[in-house]
Amino acid sequence: QVQLVESGGGVVQPGGSLRLSCTASGFNFSSYGMHWVRQAPGKGLEWLTYIRYDANNRWYAESIKDRFTISRDNSKNTLYLQIRSLRIEDTAIYYCAKDAGFRIRQYYFDFWGHGALVTVSS
Amino acid sequence: DIVMTQSPDSLAVSLGERATINCKSSQSLLYSSSNKNHLAWYQQKPGHPPKLLISWASTRESGVPDRFSGSGSGTDFTLTISSLQAEDVAVYYCQQYYITPPLTFGGGTKVEIK
Numbered sequence: 001q002v003q004l005v006e007s008g009g010g011v012v013q014p015g016g017s018l019r020l021s022c023t024a025s026g027f028n029f030s031s032y033g034m035h036w037v038r039q040a041p042g043k044g045l046e047w048l049t050y051i052r053y054d055a056n057n058r059w060y061a062e063s064i065k066d067r068f069t070i071s072r073d074n075s076k077n078t079l080y081l082q083i084r085s086l087r088i089e090d091t092a093i094y095y096c097a098k099d100a101g102f103r104i105r106q107y108y109f110d111f112w113g114h115g116a117l118v119t120v121s122s
Numbered sequence: 123d124i125v126m127t128q129s130p131d132s133l134a135v136s137l138g139e140r141a142t143i144n145c146k147s148s149q150s151l152l153y154s155s156s157n158k159n160h161l162a163w164y165q166q167k168p169g170h171p172p173k174l175l176i177s178w179a180s181t182r183e184s185g186v187p188d189r190f191s192g193s194g195s196g197t198d199f200t201l202t203i204s205s206l207q208a209e210d211v212a213v214y215y216c217q218q219y220y221i222t223p224p225l226t227f228g229g230g231t232k233v234e235i236k
Contacts, residue, residue: 035225044215044227044228044229044230045164045172045215045217045227045230046227047223047224047225047226047227050222050223050225059222059223059224060223061223061224062223062224095171095172100174100177105222106177106219107160107219107222107225108160108162108174108177108217108219108225109162109164109172109174109217110174110177110183111174112171112172112173113171114170114171115171
C-alpha cells in the first residue's frame, strides 16, 4: 500500500533553516509528481509546491517561492523541502502528498503522509 | 488566483440525516474540451491527514462509502453525506485544480453530530 513518511520537523529559531524529507513506498515514486501542503495550527490547508515526476518542472506558491525549494531523489524514493529564513508564521504541519496523475499532472492529491510539525520559535 | 469559498463553516447534523456542504469558486472550474470540473473533496479527521473522497467534482474514490456524493458544475459544487454516521465527523475541504499554480482550497467545513 502507498506510504508517505515525513521527517525532519522540529523546533527552529526564526531565521533558521530546515530540510524536510518524505520517504515513499508502495508505488512507483519516479512516475508521479509530488507536492508539499502545510496546515498551521487550527487552520486550513495551504498548497506550497509541486515537483514533476522527473524533477523537470517545479511550481511554487507566490508566498514562499523565495525561501522554499522542492527537490527529489528518485533513486532513494525521497522528496525534500528545504526551507530558509524561517518565520513564526511558518509554524505548521507539513504534509507531502502524491499527485494523482501517472506521468501527467492531475494536481489533486490521492495520498498524504501524516505530516511533520515545524515550530518556529525563539 | 482562484478563490474557493465554502459554506457553512460548520454544521451539526443528527445521525442518519443528510449533511450538505457547499463550495463556490471565483471562476469556472469546467474545462470545456474534456467537460470535466477540476474540483476535489477531502475529509480530514482530527489528528489525521486529509483523505481524498471525490475527484472531478463527482467521481468517488475507491473505498469511499456511497453515502458520500459530489455534484455541481462551473462555479458551484456540493458535497452531500446522505446519512451521517459517527465516523463522518471531520472537516471537509474542497480544492480546485483548474488553474495552477497555485492550487487552492476552501476554508473547510466542520461536520459534527447534533
